[in-house]
Amino acid sequence: MTKAIMIQGAGSNVGKSMIVAGLARACLRRGLSVAPFKPQNMSNNAAVTVDGGEIGRAQALQARAAGRDPVIDMNPVLLKPETDTGAQVILRGQRFATLRARDYGKRKHELMPAVLDSFHGLARSADLILIEGAGSPAEINLRAGDIANMGFAEAADVPVVLVGDIDRGGVIAQCVGTHAVLSDGDRDRIKAFLINKFRGDISLFDDGLREIVGRTGWASLGVLPWFAEAWRLPAEDILDIASRPGGGIRVAVPRLSRIANFDDLDPLSAHPSVSVEIVMPGHPLPGNADLILIPGSKSTIADLAHFRRQGWDVDLHAHVRRGGRVLGICGGYQMLGRRIIDDIGLEGPPGSVAGLGFLDVTTHMEPAKRLALGTAHHRASGTAVTGYEIHLGTTEGPDCARPWLDLDGRPEGAQSADGRIMGCYLHGLFAADGFRNAFLADLGAPASGVSYDGLVDETLDNLADHLERHMDIDRLLTLAQRIQSRT
Structure with missing residues (x-):
């Protein structure tokens, strides 16, 4: 029985990729077969997979954390910017088209069947799929035809955890504001939230956690302190x-x-x-x-x-x-x-x-x-x-x-x-x-005498330890939902 849960961000660069990598290593050490998945990524830093395609390098790192070889199904849509307004679209590891942003917006719904095929194909080989969103679901102007955040969560029927970045300031507004702008259906998909990149005494944010819980009704999975070793992992x-x-x-x-x-x-x-x-x-x-x-x-x-x-x-x-x-x-x-x-x-x-x-x-x-x-x-x-x-x-x-x-x-x-x-x-x-x-x-x-591969794996282990100490992983696993088999 394969379960899945999706990690979305209250903004860009809140640390979703690293959290998924840490969770993948933590769950692997708990004896679970884990696979990372990101429906749509945008990056010119790609990895070549064992099955002859390319995916975002973050998913390759997450695969390593999960003890797996990277495969194209882990990131079925990869956007590689070529100009300020256009990108090469990689679909399931191979070039699909080069499109301007406006044209891609009109056509991205065409890619959902391939995205779901990859997701369900990956699910056949894992106990748990850790899904990473892109950007933020609060970008409701992009909701129509969405394949990266709530559009995918709805199509795959998976629950969501929202991550906020306190280092930038305004994290209460990030979380509560996301709750305010989402539709009822999308809002109900979010089951919990997590605060990332805290510096200092975590107890000083106790009142902040209570405010977010009280205003959204979402459960708190904790506050993650700043992970100082993050620079050692491939960016x-x-x-x-x-x-x-x-x-x-x-x-x-x-x-x-x-x-x-x-x-x-x-x-x-x-x-x-x-x-x-x-x-x-x-x-x-x-x-x-x-x-x-x-x-x-x-x-x-x-x-x-x-x-x-x-x-x-x-x-x-x-x-x-x-x-x-x-x-x-x-x-x-x-x-x-x-x-x-x-x-x-x-x-x-x-x-x-x-x-x-x-x-x-x-x-x-x-x-x-x-x-x-x-x-x-x-x-x-x-x-x-x-x-x-x-x-x-x-x-x-x-x-x-x-x-x-x-x-x-x-x-x-x-x-x-x-x-x-x-x-x-x-x-x-x-x-x-x-x-x-x-x-x-x-x-x-x-x-x-530095072993680079050893350093990366040591850092992934330290990241998993960091999440185990400060995040309620047990609760996250109970929130993960069984993937419905396709008819």
Whole structure:
């Protein structure tokens, strides 16, 4: 008998993803078979699944917390913003369409059958489905055709827990205001609420809890103090990525406007000798950086123009003249080449643009997206690397004759003659401890005994402990409702 419960937020970024991850680990330790599910996500930080698709990275982390491999059914609709008003729509792991926001709003109801198919398919393999909403159900202007919050909860007939973020202030208004604007049917689906991100003496909010209970009739599941270790977990949203001061080795990362798959940064931040600095638009690349890492991008050509508008191309030339090192991953790799050719207009008007010119390679954009998990061998150190590819385009040229990885038996990547400028398509490579130590040794960093995978799992366990101490998980499990079998 599979049960389900949905975690929705009284606003965006209230901590839903992390709460679901912590609950997944806590329930796994209680002996339950758990699966995460998010009907609709919006993120350019995607994970490649074992069944050959892509989902939001938050659901991949939640799957890890639940002791499962990530599969496409965990996040059937993924929106990947390409412009301020449009996004690529990924349906059950594969590209479905590229739509403007207004057009997506008109068509999203078409996706509900696929969303429910994924949900019920996942339910066949679990005791408990932990569902994560998106944004807030209080956005009642989006209720018609909704598949992310109350629209899904109604279609799947599942109960809801509402999470409020007290760190931003106004949490009583968040919760009571949500109660006030919802329809009677949606309001009745919310069975309890939870307050997240409290700093200080929790007892000072006792009166606040009573006010919310009295004004809504919802049960309180508790108040979660601020979880200080959250930064150790892979971030889903670029808004959660911050500079991490550490040791004397400085890694500078330009904040691209369409930055994607930036999980490459998390293992570097975990190395005690490394400081990762996110360089925001309008600020120069630091002159004393040991490495400039150009990350992935959802729109390489647009982000290349953004890079130049900041003057970062000039800064990068100065960095290279000083003998600095450069690494481009995926979109960053494409930018480092001599030219990007997009004859069929996948990223805008058909044509081609000059790259930054640091690697003698050319990228041809092609419509077929490469989605693959991979195992690689680092030629210089002999260390093993695992990661994933998720990109459009192929890259060729003389510098590809100097590959620095062997990926699934084929050469991968390119580097300059002096080895100081490198690029590749493989994401996630810094999670491999041996490779990370070998790569950073060339920058002067001593070897670290940190196991990145071990650190992530330790943090998930600590997060589960945190929820067990401060949240009424027993009550949440009693509120979970049996999923009705489909006829």
